[in-house]
Amino acid sequence: xxxxxxxxxxxxxxxxxxxxxxxxxxxxxxxxxxxxxxxxxxxxxxxxxxxxxxxxxxxxxxxxxxxxxxxxxxxxxxxxxxxxxxxxxxxxxxxxxxxxxxxxxxxxxxxxxxxxxxxxxxxxxxxxxxxxxxxxxxxxxxxxxxxxxxxxxxxxxxxxxxxxxxxxxxxxxxxxxxxxxxxxxxxxxxxxxxxxxxxxxxxxxxxxxxxxxxxxxxxxxxxxxxxxxxxxxxxxxxxxxxxxxxxxxxxxxxxxxxxxxxxxxxxxxxxxxxxxxxxxxxxxxxxxxxxxxxxxxxxxxxxxxxxxxxxxxxxxxxxxxxxxxxxxxxxxxxxxxxxxxxxxxxxxxxxxxxxxxxxxxxxxxxxxxxxxxxxxxxxxxxxxxxxxxxxxxxxxxxxxxxxxxxxxxxxxxxxxxxxxxxxxxxxxxxxxxxxxxxxxxxxxxxxxxxxxxxxxxxxxxxxxxxxxx
Amino acid sequence: xxxxxxxxxxxxxxxxxxxxxxxxxxxxxxxxxxxxxxxxxxxxxxxxxxxxxxxxxxxxxxxxxxxxxxxxxxxxxxxxxxxxxxxxxxxxxxxxxxxxxxxxxxxxxxxxxxxxxxxxxxxxxxxxxxxxxxxxxxxxxxxxxxxxxxxxxxxxxxxxxxxxxxxxxxxxxxxxxxxxxxxxxxxxxxxxxxxxxxxxxxxxxxxxxxxxxxxxxxxxxxxxxxxxxxxxxxxxxxxxxxxxxxxxxxxxxxxxxxxxxxxxxxxxxxxxxxxxxxxxxxxxxxxxxxxxxxxxxxxxxxxxxxxxxxxxxxxxxxxxxxxxxxxxxxxxxxxxxxxxxxxxxxxxxxxxxxxxxxxxxxxxxxxxxxxxxxxxxxxxxxxxxxxxxxxxxxxxxxxxxxxxxxxxxxxxxxxxxxxxxxxxxxxxxxxxxxxxxxxxxxxxxxxxxxxxxxxxxxxxxxxxxxxxxxx
Numbered sequence: 022x023x024x025x026x027x028x029x030x031x032x033x034x035x036x037x038x039x040x041x042x043x044x045x046x047x048x049x050x051x052x053x054x055x056x057x058x059x060x061x062x063x064x065x066x067x068x069x070x071x072x073x074x075x076x077x078x079x080x081x082x083x084x085x086x087x088x089x090x091x092x093x094x095x096x097x098x099x100x101x102x103x104x105x106x107x108x109x110x111x112x113x114x115x116x117x118x119x120x121x122x123x124x125x126x127x128x129x130x131x132x133x134x135x136x137x138x139x140x141x142x143x144x145x146x147x148x149x150x151x152x153x154x155x156x157x158x159x160x161x162x163x164x165x166x167x168x169x170x171x172x173x174x175x176x177x178x179x180x181x182x183x184x185x186x187x188x189x190x191x192x193x194x195x196x197x198x199x200x201x202x203x204x205x206x207x208x209x210x211x212x213x214x215x216x217x218x219x220x221x222x223x224x225x226x227x228x229x230x231x232x233x234x235x236x237x238x239x240x241x242x243x244x245x246x247x248x249x250x251x252x253x254x255x256x257x258x259x260x261x262x263x264x265x266x267x268x269x270x271x272x273x274x275x276x277x278x279x280x281x282x283x284x285x286x287x288x289x290x291x292x293x294x295x296x297x298x299x300x301x302x303x304x305x306x307x308x309x310x311x312x313x314x315x316x317x318x319x320x321x322x323x324x325x326x327x328x329x330x331x332x333x334x335x336x337x338x339x340x341x342x343x344x345x346x347x348x349x350x351x352x353x354x355x356x357x358x359x360x361x362x363x364x365x366x367x368x369x370x371x372x373x374x375x376x377x378x379x380x381x382x383x384x385x386x387x388x389x390x391x392x393x394x395x396x397x398x399x400x401x402x403x404x405x406x407x408x409x410x411x412x413x414x415x416x417x418x419x420x421x422x423x424x425x426x427x428x429x430x431x432x433x434x435x436x437x438x439x440x441x442x443x444x445x446x447x448x449x450x451x452x453x454x455x456x457x458x459x460x461x462x463x464x465x466x467x468x469x470x471x472x473x474x475x476x477x478x479x480x481x482x483x484x485x486x487x488x489x490x
Numbered sequence: 491x492x493x494x495x496x497x498x499x500x501x502x503x504x505x506x507x508x509x510x511x512x513x514x515x516x517x518x519x520x521x522x523x524x525x526x527x528x529x530x531x532x533x534x535x536x537x538x539x540x541x542x543x544x545x546x547x548x549x550x551x552x553x554x555x556x557x558x559x560x561x562x563x564x565x566x567x568x569x570x571x572x573x574x575x576x577x578x579x580x581x582x583x584x585x586x587x588x589x590x591x592x593x594x595x596x597x598x599x600x601x602x603x604x605x606x607x608x609x610x611x612x613x614x615x616x617x618x619x620x621x622x623x624x625x626x627x628x629x630x631x632x633x634x635x636x637x638x639x640x641x642x643x644x645x646x647x648x649x650x651x652x653x654x655x656x657x658x659x660x661x662x663x664x665x666x667x668x669x670x671x672x673x674x675x676x677x678x679x680x681x682x683x684x685x686x687x688x689x690x691x692x693x694x695x696x697x698x699x700x701x702x703x704x705x706x707x708x709x710x711x712x713x714x715x716x717x718x719x720x721x722x723x724x725x726x727x728x729x730x731x732x733x734x735x736x737x738x739x740x741x742x743x744x745x746x747x748x749x750x751x752x753x754x755x756x757x758x759x760x761x762x763x764x765x766x767x768x769x770x771x772x773x774x775x776x777x778x779x780x781x782x783x784x785x786x787x788x789x790x791x792x793x794x795x796x797x798x799x800x801x802x803x804x805x806x807x808x809x810x811x812x813x814x815x816x817x818x819x820x821x822x823x824x825x826x827x828x829x830x831x832x833x834x835x836x837x838x839x840x841x842x843x844x845x846x847x848x849x850x851x852x853x854x855x856x857x858x859x860x861x862x863x864x865x866x867x868x869x870x871x872x873x874x875x876x877x878x879x880x881x882x883x884x885x886x887x888x889x890x891x892x893x894x895x896x897x898x899x900x901x902x903x904x905x906x907x908x909x910x911x912x913x914x915x916x917x918x919x920x921x922x923x924x925x926x927x928x929x930x931x932x933x934x935x936x937x938x939x940x941x942x943x944x945x946x947x948x949x950x951x952x953x954x955x956x957x958x959x960x961x
């Protein structure tokens with residue numbers, strides 16, 4: 022029997038507002054522990070929350086980008102549970118009346134757009150950060166010490182819940198890349214998994230291919246990169262298939278993904294079922310977004326990544342288009358092409374050389390980049406690489422590099438090539454014996470001797486000719 | 491040579507005038523209150539702590555111990571907050587300080603303002619100045635008794651279901667529970683957030699109005715506050731001409747209203763007619779029948795959540811334990827008294843999955859009906875009137891072991907609290923030698939009307955706020 026994975030994602034995004042969700046403490050990463058706190062975010066007696074208006078606007082903006090309905094009236098609710106990362110004993114979240122719901126995001130594929138439903142996107146406050154020291158699990162039970170940093174507590178957090186519309190780990194990864202890029206382009210979050218400003222939990226089940234039933238799902242947490250998410254989902258899908266095929270039942274459980282081993286470890290089953298006793302937060306008034314604000318935000322929405330992929334894929338092919346767009350590189354590519362560069366060559370330089378050199382595309386002049394793309398076959402490799410690496414520097418000009426011609430003069434290269442062949446008789450014999458892959462070795466030697474100034478194409482031709490002789 | 495001031499009789503307005511005319515210095519005035527405290531608080535136990543040094547050169551004031559005071563221990567009458575010293579002032583504390591009022595101390599309260607007698611205070615009950623074998627009411631019994639006993643010219647209390655109005659009635663002074671949203675709750679230890687309001691207690695309606703004008707108005711730190719639609723007017727008029735007073739049958743004939751209380755209220759309403767008011771009957775059937783059960787679902791539900799933060803981790807008392815779980819459990823077990831525990835359990839139950847719709851959800855719908863019923867009555871009348879408390883002050887210990895009997899003390903104050911409406915209690919006579927309170931209920935932001943009516947009746951009644959044993 023063949024099986025189909027059914028995957029839904031729960032994504033948490035920390036907003037990069039200046040201040041926290043319900044108080045005036047700064048939001049920041051890397052400040053000293055417990056230095057960005059106040060009576061409100063520490064839950065002191067009598068302290069009251071005040072809603073961050075910017076966080077509400079940004080959540081609406083994201084909701085609009087996800088084609089959601091923006092609530093006429095959204096209500097904050099208290100989610101009650103005890104944990105040391107929650108100083109009030111409850112988290113202020115949204116429950117039955119979220120700010121955004123019923124949206125969708127398109128994921129371009131070779132077979133057309135996949136439509137992934139967005140059930141809701143709501144606004145809440147993040148919990149504090151805890152570190153459990155001692156004990157074997159890194160969890161609070163059995164720990165010798167628990168350390169709490171309340172700096173993170175109260176950071177605005179958007180929770181996005183998708184419908185179970187994703188059907189492969191790769192699709193989940195691709196959806197997340199597009200979502201992340203959308204969030205980054207809206208300027209509302211850095212959405213970096215390593216920093217925890219983007220966090221993803223996956224709900225996974227499998228079903229016989231072709232059916233539309235929904236079987237028991239499990240939840241996977243603690244995956245800190247898109248690659249690990251895909252691997253975690255993959256591992257869980259395989260596990261569930263094995264369980265069903267063994268004639269057993271999948272149980273509803275939560276797993277932690279261990280990136281080091283690629284294994285899933287079940288969390289200890291809770292002694293009692295969660296009951297968060299949600300009720301409307303009486304310290305806050307409902308959020309009733311002004312319709313004019315919503316329309317203004319809608320009008321300000323930029324062209325979204327999925328649409329841009331569709332627009333440029335004709336010229337580049339789908340995969341290249343996706344790489345450029347989800348890498349935030351397509352605008353630079355576009356402008357470089359407009360400045361006269363060849364579309365495919367520009368795409369390759371932007372997606373490969375520029376990324377490898379770690380250059381911020383925002384700082385690059387498309388005009389200078391176009392010059393380099395045009396000259397990359399002609400100028401010395403070292404000159405090209407150096408120019409790429411310095412593209413982000415203020416006032417960068419490609420012209421001095423364009424003046425550096427590669428050595429293409431056969432007469433000048435001929436004695437050098439002879440000398441190198443003479444110095445490596447074993448490799449020459451091996452090449453002539455059929456190991457033609459050694460050509461690269463000889464090219465490398467020549468490039469090194471010429472400090473990278475030789476034209477690699479001319480060198481290759483010359484070498485091939487002499488080795489054949 | 492400073493004039494001798496009789497703190498039993500001195501109103502805040504008179505005290506302000508003495509200071510203004512420099513007939514007494516701020517220090518001398520404070521000293522007079524500390525002398526009274528030394529003389530009478532041993533018996534009455536109004537204060538949990540006094541503040542010998544305090545900023546401000548205005549009229550002194552006492553604050554209920556649920557109000558955070560920067561640098562001054564604030565326990566809300568609970569062991570779990572023993573030793574907790576706030577690093578910030580509640581907005582009301584900041585506003586009275588900004589007005590120059592100096593803090594005399596923090597007054598006793600039922601634990602987390604849960605109670606109607608102060609017997610639930612972890613630090614021992616306060617006593618009624620009229621008869622120290624009786625309760626001063628609660629939860630704000632400390633503030634109310636302090637004002638009557640001349641231990642503070644005025645004070646602030648907090649009212650969730652009657653905690654300002656009922657103690658004022660039992661102690662024979664004036665207490666205002668303001669319109670929900672007119673006074674900031676920021677920094678006030680929360681009991682039930684959708685009901686809690688801060689308000690003044692004093693000997694006269696004018697003092698209450700004056701103190702209200704100091705604390706009221708929008709606070710950016712409390713999203714549920716609003717700007718007052720009109721400025722506070724200090725009442726001067728002795729006439730009630732043109733004022734329509736509605737008398738809700740159910741609130742005046744409820745089971746458990748003592749005959750002496752009913753008589754005093756009836757006589758006062760007759761007096762109101764003589765002063766020109768039109769008095770007519772009206773009806774609030776659902777408010778009275780369902781008010782108490784509705785309140786005892788909503789208030790404990792919110793309390794169960796509001797009290798979750800007391801875990802011994804960041805502030806207050808902490809019990810030792812070998813794990814996080816054990817520290818929290820033991821701290822809460824040892825730190826909370828019976829009444830908070832009872833309400834946490836009630837509220838947790840009311841909010842639980844599967845019960846929410848039947849209890850908390852249903853109570854919210856009933857609350858909407860109660861709001862509607864009051865609105866309709868207040869379209870026909872400017873004010874509603876009824877007794878504040880069904881009884882006069884009851885003996886200490888009489889209801890301490892009977893929570894339902896204790897809850898019934900708030901039967902008449904709770905409905906308008908649920909409706910978010912302002913209520914003023916003024917003393918309107920004695921029954922068995924103990925004060926009876928008249929409750930006037932106004933429309934939203936109708937405080938000026940309450941002050942006008944309360945002042946006119948106060949003048950006509952001539953009630954002597956000094957307990958007979960000290961005259």
